[in-house]
Amino acid sequence: MARTTLVAANWKMNGQREANEALLLALRAADLDSLSCDVLICPPALYMAQVSQLLADTGITLGAQNVYSQPQGAFTGEISARMLKDFACSHVLVGHSERRELFGETDAVVCAKFTAIQAEGLIPILCVGETEAERDAGQTEAVITRQLKAIMATLGADSLQRAVIAYEPVWAIGTGNSASPAQAQAVHAFIRALVAQEDPHIAAALQILYGGSVKAVSAGELFACEDIDGALVGGASLNADEFIAICRAA
Ligand code: PGA
Numbered sequence: 001m002a003r004t005t006l007v008a009a010n011w012k013m014n015g016q017r018e019a020n021e022a023l024l025l026a027l028r029a030a031d032l033d034s035l036s037c038d039v040l041i042c043p044p045a046l047y048m049a050q051v052s053q054l055l056a057d058t059g060i061t062l063g064a065q066n067v068y069s070q071p072q073g074a075f076t077g078e079i080s081a082r083m084l085k086d087f088a089c090s091h092v093l094v095g096h097s098e099r100r101e102l103f104g105e106t107d108a109v110v111c112a113k114f115t116a117i118q119a120e121g122l123i124p125i126l127c128v129g130e131t132e133a134e135r136d137a138g139q140t141e142a143v144i145t146r147q148l149k150a151i152m153a154t155l156g157a158d159s160l161q162r163a164v165i166a167y168e169p170v171w172a173i174g175t176g177n178s179a180s181p182a183q184a185q186a187v188h189a190f191i192r193a194l195v196a197q198e199d200p201h202i203a204a205a206l207q208i209l210y211g212g213s214v215k216a217v218s219a220g221e222l223f224a225c226e227d228i229d230g231a232l233v234g235g236a237s238l239n240a241d242e243f244i245a246i247c248r249a250a
Contacts, residue, residue, distance in 0.1 A: 015238070
């Protein structure tokens with residue numbers, strides 16, 4: 001089954017107007033639209049308007065890093081999926097390990113956000129992944145199963161028809177120590193098989209991205225793996241040359 005490759009940039013809490021502009025102008029000039037992959041930029045919410053303006057007519061789409069589970073109301077400091085839709089966001093990250101670890105987001109919170117994203121017709125990018133201690137203890141598959149079942153048991157496997165999964169081993173994020181293509185492929189195949197137990201057609205069409213220290217030098221080998229359908233890129237997405245090279249490797 002042919003799946004489109006998606007390269008998504010997660011800027012995290014980085015950027016300022018001037019630096020963003022330089023980065024985005026470089027992406028514009030690189031004509032990423034002519035590539036076979038889809039490219040998505042997830043800036044801090046505050047810069048969404050700037051990014052959408054600078055990327056107008058490029059084919060590069062806009063995503064968000066986080067969302068609250070309610071559509072509107074007295075939730076000081078929060079941003080809803082409805083607001084993200086208002087800015088033409090197509091995708092929203094949910095369950096990123098930094099949200100889980102630093103902001104205490106449980107599987108139940110992740111599921112509520114996932115639901116809110118889909119309720120507005122946006123596509124959740126559900127991040128899953130094990131810590132180093134969990135991998136060392138042979139718990140990788142159990143952790144991934146728990147994180148995925150938290151969605152599938154509540155919303156059904158059908159909900160993955162309009163979703164993307166990002167496998168992001170926590171030990172690989174921001175460490176410079178990417179999973180090897182074989183390590184990543186093994187977990188991606190496991191994720192696809194887990195979904196296939198519920199629905200083989202949805203599993204075959206499901207985009208599964210790899211994230212964790214993706215760099216231009218390693219991207220080609222990762223993208224060549226059968227079950228790797230793109231990348232969620234953090235640090236390297238802040239460097240125009242690196243990010244463009246990753247997109248070109250797709
Ligand atoms: P990294 O981050 O590429 O800097 O490791 C990836 C992510 O956290 O999405």
